[in-house]
Amino acid sequence: MARQSREAADRGALLRGTLESMVLRVLADGPDHGYGIGARIERALDHATPIEDGSLYPALYRLERRGLIQGSWGRSEANRRARFYALTPKGRAALARRTREWAAFARAVSRLLTGASR
Amino acid sequence: MTPWRRRSRAREDDLRRDVRDELTFSAEMRAKDGRRTGPPPAELEHQLVRLARSRDRHGRVRRLLSELRFDLVDTVRRLRRAPAFALGTIAIVAIGLGANSAVFSVANTAFLRPLPFADAARLVRVQEFSQLDGTIRWVDGSGASLEAMQRTGAFAYAAALNPVWTALVGQGETERISAGAVTAGWNAALGVPAQLGRWFTADEEAAGDGAGVALISDRLWHARYGGRTDVLGATLAFDGGVRTIVGVLPPGYRFPYDADAWWPTRVQPGVRGLFLAGRLAPGVSFEDANQRLAALGPGLLRDYPAVMHGNTPGLRPIREILIGDEGRVVFVLSWAVAVLLLIVASNVTMLFIARMVARERELAVRAALGCGRARQVRHLVTEAVVIFAAGGAIGLALAAVAGRALVVLVPHVLVEQTSMASLSIDWRVLGVTAALALGCGVVVGVVAAWRAPGVDLTDALRASARAGSSASSRRALGALVVAELALAAVSISTALTVAGGLRQLEGRDVGFRTDDLVTWHVELSTPRLRSGGAHLALADRIAERLAPVAGPAGVGMSTVNPLCCGDWGSQMSVEGHPVTAETANVVNWRLVTPSFFRALGLRTLAGRVFDEHDVVGSEPVVVIDERFARRYFPGQRAVDARVKRGPTDSPNPWMRVVGVVSAVEDSGPYSETWYLPYRQRPDAPSTEDLYMWIRTPDVARTFADVRAGMREVDPSLPVLELRTMEDIKQTALGQRRHAAVAAGAFGAAGGLLALCGVYALVAFVVTREQRDMGVRLALGATASGVLRHVIARLVRLGAAGVLVGVVVARAVEPRVVTAMAAQPLRFWPVALVMAAALLAAAAAAAWVPARRILTLDPMRALGD
Numbered sequence: 001m002a003r004q005s006r007e008a009a010d011r012g013a014l015l016r017g018t019l020e021s022m023v024l025r026v027l028a029d030g031p032d033h034g035y036g037i038g039a040r041i042e043r044a045l046d047h048a049t050p051i052e053d054g055s056l057y058p059a060l061y062r063l064e065r066r067g068l069i070q071g072s073w074g075r076s077e078a079n080r081r082a083r084f085y086a087l088t089p090k091g092r093a094a095l096a097r098r099t100r101e102w103a104a105f106a107r108a109v110s111r112l113l114t115g116a117s118r
Numbered sequence: 119m120t121p122w123r124r125r126s127r128a129r130e131d132d133l134r135r136d137v138r139d140e141l142t143f144s145a146e147m148r149a150k151d152g153r154r155t156g157p158p159p160a161e162l163e164h165q166l167v168r169l170a171r172s173r174d175r176h177g178r179v180r181r182l183l184s185e186l187r188f189d190l191v192d193t194v195r196r197l198r199r200a201p202a203f204a205l206g207t208i209a210i211v212a213i214g215l216g217a218n219s220a221v222f223s224v225a226n227t228a229f230l231r232p233l234p235f236a237d238a239a240r241l242v243r244v245q246e247f248s249q250l251d252g253t254i255r256w257v258d259g260s261g262a263s264l265e266a267m268q269r270t271g272a273f274a275y276a277a278a279l280n281p282v283w284t285a286l287v288g289q290g291e292t293e294r295i296s297a298g299a300v301t302a303g304w305n306a307a308l309g310v311p312a313q314l315g316r317w318f319t320a321d322e323e324a325a326g327d328g329a330g331v332a333l334i335s336d337r338l339w340h341a342r343y344g345g346r347t348d349v350l351g352a353t354l355a356f357d358g359g360v361r362t363i364v365g366v367l368p369p370g371y372r373f374p375y376d377a378d379a380w381w382p383t384r385v386q387p388g389v390r391g392l393f394l395a396g397r398l399a400p401g402v403s404f405e406d407a408n409q410r411l412a413a414l415g416p417g418l419l420r421d422y423p424a425v426m427h428g429n430t431p432g433l434r435p436i437r438e439i440l441i442g443d444e445g446r447v448v449f450v451l452s453w454a455v456a457v458l459l460l461i462v463a464s465n466v467t468m469l470f471i472a473r474m475v476a477r478e479r480e481l482a483v484r485a486a487l488g489c490g491r492a493r494q495v496r497h498l499v500t501e502a503v504v505i506f507a508a509g510g511a512i513g514l515a516l517a518a519v520a521g522r523a524l525v526v527l528v529p530h531v532l533v534e535q536t537s538m539a540s541l542s543i544d545w546r547v548l549g550v551t552a553a554l555a556l557g558c559g560v561v562v563g564v565v566a567a568w569r570a571p572g573v574d575l576t577d578a579l580r581a582s583a584r585a586g587s588s589a590s591s592r593r594a595l596g597a598l599v600v601a602e603l604a605l606a607a608v609s610i611s612t613a614l615t616v617a618g619g620l621r622q623l624e625g626r627d628v629g630f631r632t633d634d635l636v637t638w639h640v641e642l643s644t645p646r647l648r649s650g651g652a653h654l655a656l657a658d659r660i661a662e663r664l665a666p667v668a669g670p671a672g673v674g675m676s677t678v679n680p681l682c683c684g685d686w687g688s689q690m691s692v693e694g695h696p697v698t699a700e701t702a703n704v705v706n707w708r709l710v711t712p713s714f715f716r717a718l719g720l721r722t723l724a725g726r727v728f729d730e731h732d733v734v735g736s737e738p739v740v741v742i743d744e745r746f747a748r749r750y751f752p753g754q755r756a757v758d759a760r761v762k763r764g765p766t767d768s769p770n771p772w773m774r775v776v777g778v779v780s781a782v783e784d785s786g787p788y789s790e791t792w793y794l795p796y797r798q799r800p801d802a803p804s805t806e807d808l809y810m811w812i813r814t815p816d817v818a819r820t821f822a823d824v825r826a827g828m829r830e831v832d833p834s835l836p837v838l839e840l841r842t843m844e845d846i847k848q849t850a851l852g853q854r855r856h857a858a859v860a861a862g863a864f865g866a867a868g869g870l871l872a873l874c875g876v877y878a879l880v881a882f883v884v885t886r887e888q889r890d891m892g893v894r895l896a897l898g899a900t901a902s903g904v905l906r907h908v909i910a911r912l913v914r915l916g917a918a919g920v921l922v923g924v925v926v927a928r929a930v931e932p933r934v935v936t937a938m939a940a941q942p943l944r945f946w947p948v949a950l951v952m953a954a955a956l957l958a959a960a961a962a963a964a965w966v967p968a969r970r971i972l973t974l975d976p977m978r979a980l981g982d
Contacts, residue, residue: 033143034140034143034144035143035144035147035148038144039151053141053144053145053162054159054162057140057141057144057162057166058162058165058166058169061166061169061170061173062169062173064173064177065169065172065173065176065177066176067176067177067180073136076143076147080143080146081139081143082140082143083136083139083140083143
């Protein structure tokens, strides 16, 4: 119940929700630390939008609180102490669902904007 | 700062450091990539710390839940791999918890479930009592007491019910029914609304009998009117007159007895045989009301000496009335099932420890792989809780199935007067069973974890290296031997006390032989049977008609059945014995025919019993029982002494004692009894009942003969409760008999389980000591010496257990005896036999496995 209403609120906050979905998608390719996740998203978006720490880290903490990702301390390539995030099974399921929803949403928006209604 | 605060402060610092590290790392990486950089904004850090805090809290809960789920799944999986262990433990837990649920459902109905009255806690019954020989004796109420209740001002409502035995006439066959005439406020005191129509109006209550209205029972409504609603306003012809039906009472309205009609009445102070009920006024406590009523007692004795018979009114809580002494029996059963549950719990604990020992290596490996001690304990507790939950569920189902049979354990007055005949498994029973299951599961799990080897890492590794027994588990197993034998002793001893005490009650001497004595009674209260001595003529016709059936002793007749019914008493005076204020000289009052003494077989100890010359107009005579003679004429000649009803100066005639007969057990309220000739006082109110007896060699045939004969004498007169006196004697024990069977079953189950437990435990302990025995043999001890040593140790442990058990049983025994109102058995001989049997069983349990090991080659015993 609570989760569903939270999910609905997330969908409302389109941007934040989109960022969370992108984090999940990136982590589906493998665990990474916060900076790496941000960098990979930026690269995937062709550097069209910078990903600010101010939105990325709260998103990561929220995702972890909900058990969609799991963080743990490890060592970076430069042997620095860094927190690595990995997708949990629950996160993987959430990613699949969000992907479906996004596709349907995008199709609908596209249909509307391009006037391709019947 | 408390340690807890310090820890939470430290955790907070860690969080802050982690957040800062993460953000710094990000900034550094950014700088390395040659991108713009700056210190992270302070508010982001705050926000993240806050998020991290809730993230960690969520994480902990999630981890706990997932571990719990894992434990549950793992437990079920492992139990399925060990079906014998699982089924065995679940079965004994089901027995233990099922017995507890069942007995608790009885206690629930008797003590906890709400009574079917509005605010039953403020509802009281008023009865009259005398204190004779140190015991309080309660009798019914009188109009004088009702008046006193109203005068106290302690009752919002005070009312009386006058029992009536009547008949419905007209509309086909005459139907005899019991009814209740109630005074104003009866309904308000009880607070049970009619299911159809209404109770009496104030005007009708004021008019009393003259109002011509009645309420009928649900039974009568369906039987006579098919449950139609147009019954309201219909008229019903009773043999006392026609009444208009104004309402129908709900099914199950049976307080204080199962009547079919109620109508308003008014009572005079002189009326006896009333059922008095009162609802305490707001703000008045039970004790307060009781004191106010007691203060009026002396005045009542002065104003109504003949009505009060030396008794004064007092209050009794309604639940106490409904439960009576039978409530105590429920406590005995609770004790018996509690002991049973303890036995079950210790058996399961023992099985757990034994299983842990067998899995020592596995546990050590788990520990080595990082399964922490706390985790291991939780694991064991989960396993125990799963087993107790499964057993509890099965036990609850068993209790629900057995519920119908267990109703016999509910105090019978409660069942009869409130219709609370079903033992529903309600939320209280569910809650108590769940709590017991959870509690036992946790305790068993914790004790097993605490005392089993293997949970502690170093201990386990060492133990597995030695393949021997660790000192702590050895002590734990020894303690379990003591506990099991103690519980077995308590369980068996309680069962013996209950069952043995009851056997003595069943076989008790009531003063006459009961097995071949047939009895029945008739009610002679209707006007047709009362007018002009019609009841005497009827009694004569019955005696004459049944003379061939009864044989030379004849048909014995009396107004009271001494073993069950009627509590007629009489205040009396003995010539030359001044009555003091403290001694209410009251005796059981029975009007009897001459054949009564012959049919029951009472011995004449002095003088004579009645004969056909003791009739109205002849010299007033009385026969007293030996208790009467002992009390008032100790060491003197009782025959020819003179006694009279009421005080010495009452207008009643002096009566001459003509004989003394042997005493009989008497359910009446007084210890002494006198007998008056039935034909000398034909109009006494007690002659409304006529009880009859025939002694016969062929009970079944006599039943048939009596039925046939009575039908011939008066076909419309119902023959009530035709049975043997033995039946009545045993029925009076009713609930106690059932309780004894139940307690015996619990005791036997407990004893058996405990013995199985002891046997398994001892066998296990001996097997564990195999290495020890091997060492002794290798060092040159003789096999028999080692055997003696092992057995001696177990017998020492067993003796300690039995001793503890016997001491506990001895401490509890008097209570059990009182609760069952039974004769105490001779405790010590029984206890000694039991103790010897238990010790022998323990020794045998040790001997069998020890023997097996000793026949092995010493080197193999050592190496295994």
